């Protein structure tokens with residue numbers, strides 16, 4: 001049986017840990033007190049099959065059956081509504097094609113979301129099969145599998161030193177040390193830093209910050225909880241019902257660095273302004289806000305595979321804005337590769353391989 005250390009207790013580390021825990025000895029190390037503390041607790045929790053490039057879309061498509069399986073069951077209906085101003089016609093039409101949305105009249109849009117402002121919203125389109133992901137449930141699902149298989153998850157365990165000798169890793173935290181044959185790097189925004197610690201060449205990942213404001217839902221509306229996700233053109237904002245309120249994101253991509261991210265007030269204000277331009281509702285206050293780091297490889301495709309210069313080092317990185325919706329397929333492919341098993345997803349290996357950066 002392989003001994004495997006996984007660094008990172010977000011969706012990437014937990015999902016691959018869950019898969020591997022059936023056939024290998026795994027140890028998962030997470031530097032924070034709680035699992036999913038960083039990007040994995042800050043997402044919009046959406047499953048949009050046609051979001052991302054061709055490889056990402058394939059990973060989304062292949063993940064869906066697992067996420068819908070009755071024992072996992074984390075997807076639920078949401079729908080998606082595009083709204084655009086008169087001046088945005090061209091971009092709107094392009095976006096409808098790219099994301100396979102059907103154009104509907106603004107009156108129809110108003111039936112779906114009663115706060116649509118027919119004075120400013122001149123174009124609208126809808127797609128029904130956009131889904132919500134219960135991200136907490138998915139994180140717990142994989143955590144439970146790891147624990148059920150009697151493997152250890154160590155929180156409060158920041159990896160600070162890594163050495164490699166005689167084909168074995170020695171991984172050290174402040175008060176412990178662990179050894180393994182294989183090291184899986186699933187450390188989100190920190191993947192290049194962890195690679196450097198391990199003496200592996202970093203691949204040039206970019207953590208891009210994206211923020212979110214939670215605001216009270218408008219009063220006197222009928223069942224806003226059923227509203228679809230609402231998008232402006234070219235990601236000028238998105239908004240969706242969440243926990244009895246609305247979340248509104250400016251959809252920004254601010255170049256950042258690995259850290260505990262927080263939102264800038266001007267970004268939140270811009271997102272809310274763009275949203276308010278198309279609806280008859282004005283936001284009176286922000287209940288809470290947060291930001292997370294969407295970490296992308298230079299070509300915005302996940303990186304899954306053994307490092308070409310040290311085959312004991314395995315990358316599971318660059319989940320960008322798709323970490324939950326790709327998680328089932330990405331973790332299946334990753335665990336098959338780590339275990340040297342034949343994979344149903346082997347046709348994607350080259351597309352996601354770290355070799356493309358060498």
Ligand SMILES: Cc1cc2nc3c(=O)[nH]c(=O)nc-3n(C[C@H](O)[C@H](O)[C@H](O)COP(=O)(O)OP(=O)(O)OC[C@H]3O[C@@H](n4cnc5c(N)ncnc54)[C@H](O)[C@@H]3O)c2cc1C
Pocket residue numbers: 007008009010011012013029030031032035036037038039040041042043044045046047157158159160186187188189190194210211212249291292293294295319320321322323324325326
């Ligand atoms: C605003 C926003 C909206 C999003 N919306 C969606 C969406 O709708 N759908 C979707 O699929 N995705 C979405 N995403 C993206 C998704 O959240 C991420 O792709 C995913 O959470 C990344 O998971 P991860 O496990 O790679 O990273 P993380 O969750 O950040 O986990 C990495 C972990 O590694 C740990 N770590 C780092 N260094 C060390 C070390 N030295 N030692 C020990 N531990 C370490 C960190 O503490 C962290 O917990 C969104 C993201 C944001 C910010």
